[in-house]
Amino acid sequence: MFSFKKLKPLAALIALPVAAAVTTPAQAAEEVNIYSYRQAFLIEPMLDAFTQETGIKTNVVFAKEGLLERLEREGRNSPADLLLTSDFGKLWDAVNKDLTQPVESDVLEQNIPAQYRDPDGKWFGLTSRARILYTSKERVKEGEVSTYEDLADPKWKGRICTRSGKHNYNIALFASMIQHHGEEKAEAWLEGLKNNLARKPQGNDRAQVKAVKEGVCDIALGNSYYFGKMITNAKNPEQIEWAQSVNLIFPNQADRGTHMNISGVALTEHAPNKANAIKLMEFLSGQLAQYMYAQENFEFPVRPNTPRSNLINKYMGEFKADEVSLAEVAKHREQASKLVDKVGYNN
Ligand code: FE
Helix, strand or coil, rough: CCCCEEECCCCCCCCCCCCCCCCCCCCCCCEEEEECCCCCHHHHHHHHHHHHHCCEEEEEECCCHHHHHHHHHHHHCCCCCEEEEEHHHHHHHHCCCEEEEECCCCHHHCCCCCEEEEECCCCCEEEEEEEEEEECCCCCCCCCCCCCCCCCCHHHHCCEEECCCHHHHHHHHHHHHHHCCCCCHHHHHHHHHHHHHCCCCCCCCCCCCHHHCCCCCCCEEEEHHHHHHHHHHCCCCCHHHHHHHHEECCCCCCCCCEEEEEEEEEEEECCCCHHHHHHHHHCCHHHHHHHHHHHHHHHHHHCCCCCHHHHHHHHCCCCCCCCCHHHHHHCCHHHHHHHHHHCCCHH
16 A cells, blocks of 8 residues: 655765675565655665665655654554654654654664754654855855844845745744743844845745845855755756855854754654664664765764765864754744744745
């Protein structure tokens, strides 16, 4: 009934040696089923490496929407073992709907810093990403904007572009503003930012950088890895030009650091292949997979001492990340969503 997408053999892109590259024949039931909000091509290389190392097959169902609802509907009959997401909001929702179960693993605890995992082991971050400012090289001077708080300054009236205020990436940032400043100040800030928007929120993060290139606005909010995706985009070379038109600003370097989000994983409540699923979670937090995430996706590995991609090092260098616990920030997501409505952010 469920058409799991068969994964292609490992592409020749691993720069690190795969331990135990000799594949042992997989037994019939040795598999892990994954419901993924992350696009399949982003995770295939790591899953292939896992199969190569362990002989355990992986099956992926990818969807942009509806996977939590599907898990809920299927209940204990669900074939899914793991949920993969591209933001911590969806993980949080899964936990709140009791769709996950706790995992106790020394490997996961060692590989993943505390601020990027649930204290109860119900979700784990696998990669991190910064929500940064893309500013016009031509129209924004160095040092003119250096914090998220600056975005509410009336001097930027009509000069900022963002995607929908309801998107998980923005909800997470707004929730972190509530965490740091309290709801009242966060609301005033959000209203200030809304008043500075050049246009009604629309499009994805990359579309905001395009708008900067085209002169629609001077500052865009976007996740850090999109810079890597754009500047290397041989298929859509116009995106290289978008990326070349902006400077990258990591906000709040002088105080708490830049807001971070994660892509992550959770074990489903009724995982039929629990032991193998935990093996895969551990593998994804391990040295090889973390290295691949950095090289292929331009994300930041969560595992300490994993090298970042050269391209990211070249353009981004070291920066200070906000170390507030995402589990704490997550508690303000609903408030953040209500504030978006209250200030009419998307109108
Ligand atoms: Fe994204």
